[in-house]
Amino acid sequence: SSIGPGATNMVTAAALAHVNRLPVLFLPADVFASRRPDPVLQQVEAFADTTISANDCFRPVSRLFDRIVRPEQLIDALPRAMAVLTDPATCGPVTLCLCQDVQAEAFDYPLSFFRERLWRRRRPEPDRDELARLIAAVRGAKAPLIVAGGGVLYARAEATLAALAAATGIPVAETQAGKGALVWDHPQALGGIGVTGTAAANAAAAAADVIIAVGTRLQDFTTGSRTLFAADAALFQVNVALHDVARHDAEPVLGDAEMTLRALTDALEGWQVPVAWRTTVDSARAAWDDAWLAATTPDAAMPSDAQVVGAVWRQATADTVVVCAAGGLPGDLHKLWRVLRPGGYHAEYGYSCMGYEIAGGLGVAMALPQRDVIAMVGDGSYLMLNSELATAVLLGLKLTVVLVDNRGFGCIERLARASGADGHDNLLPAAAPRIDFVAHARSLGAAAERVDGIAALEAALVRVRAERGVTVIVVETDPARTTVAGGHWWDVAIPAVSTRPAVAAARSAYEDRVSGATA
Secondary structure (H helix, E strand, O other): OOOOHHHHOOHHHHHHHHHOOOOEEEOOEEOOOOOOOOOOOOOOOOOOOOOOOHHHHHHHHOOEEEEEOOHHHHHHHHHHHHHHHOOOOOOOEEEEEEEHHHHOOOOOOOHHHHOOOOOOOOOOOOOHHHHHHHHHHHHOOOOEEEEEOHHHHHOOOHHHHHHHHHHHOOOEEEOOOOOOOOOOOOOOEEEEOOOOOOHHHHHHHHHOOEEEEEOOOOOHHHHOOOOOOOOOOEEEEEEOOHHHHOHHHOEEEEOOHHHHHHHHHHHOOOOOOOHHHHHHHHHHHHHHHHHHHHHHOOOOOOOOHHHHHHHHHHOOOOOEEEEEOOOOHHHHHHHHOOOOOOOOEEEOOOOOOOOHHHHHHHHHHHHOOOOEEEEEEEHHHHHHOOOHHHHHHHHOOOEEEEEEEOOEOHHHHHHHHHOOOOOOOOEOOOOOOOOOHHHHHHHOOOEEEEEOOHHHHHHHHHHHHOOOOEEEEEEEOOOOOOOOOOOOOOOOOOOOOOOOHHHHHHHHHHHHHHHHHHO
């Protein structure tokens, strides 16, 4: 990149990769090591410390940061970078800043530096004593629950998890990153958990006496801001990363998800959950099926986001991968999308970066050209970043974008009003000009159409599936409608002092909830 906006524009991507534990190598250019022409074009000067450049912004969002001021430093830096990028516990963004003058220098590197090298995947076995404590806890449990995180997918442990759940009857709830570890109709699959979770998963989480969290950071959306699990429940954290395995004062099981689940399956051979727990879970699943149908079935009113999700799902196939990131859609998709094949759900909800949807969909389409990729994006996110449509067209990719237009930031409007605010400027006023998303998408080379209602959306999806290239389908939804079923409390602090009665009432309710959570 350049040393200015080209570099700093990548910081958001680095933060996203850091939160989601994704191995990405960033190579931003840096200022001249010689300082001879300083200050150069785009150089950001730190007057109190001349060793600092704009690239120091990468430090807090990089697992490894290095600045190359001599060409021979690459002999040490590149192997270090590869070690981080390929380690299951430390993987994340690596930033190697390349000084502009150094980039042009020659160096007599040893031939051995260029030999082909195979970096093999490391799968740490769980500690024997930690595993034994987990096995004993599960065998003594009356109501065990597995919480599957993104680490299950990273470890390619989907089949092992499915076999363990089927053999033992232990129900499985999924985080945003872990969704798709099980197919939706697996008998033990409860769907998403937490603030955006299903009623079935959250009821099981509240009643569970042993919780096995596998490959998850247990962020606030997963735990309902640490209020979802029973206070006396035994929590075990299975994770390959030491930083994550110690969270929430959990019993640690440090090890690879696949190896740990495999060992747990062997140790629990012949054991099953109590009949009473299985009956409770089955009943909760059946009740959620009814709630799911009610939320996704179209009616005579303007469509809700949930009804759009239902329409897209009804026209999905086992090859479909749905992509989402920010706004209200991840909430409805986490609850309502039913994964037909492992890996069929791709949510960037660690950093929840607006604008990721189309760029992420492009990446999924490049990585999985044999699959049907559908990126679902709100009008707010679309307006923040849409230019990758042109890139997808230039690359000849097959990508479908369902643009849900609620004339603004509907989920923020609902959150603001729930907090006692008046929702100022979250939605476009009726008199504001209508944005022609169809014309805009066509100007970037994509096929595009606006549909009126759920039936027309489904018909368009059927047509598009048989077509090649990039297609944008725009559907208008009601910003006030939300999925009431499922979900859990989320700790959103309300101002302690306000002249608005609605805010004061919301604060009072908030204090009651917080005092109950910490009691």
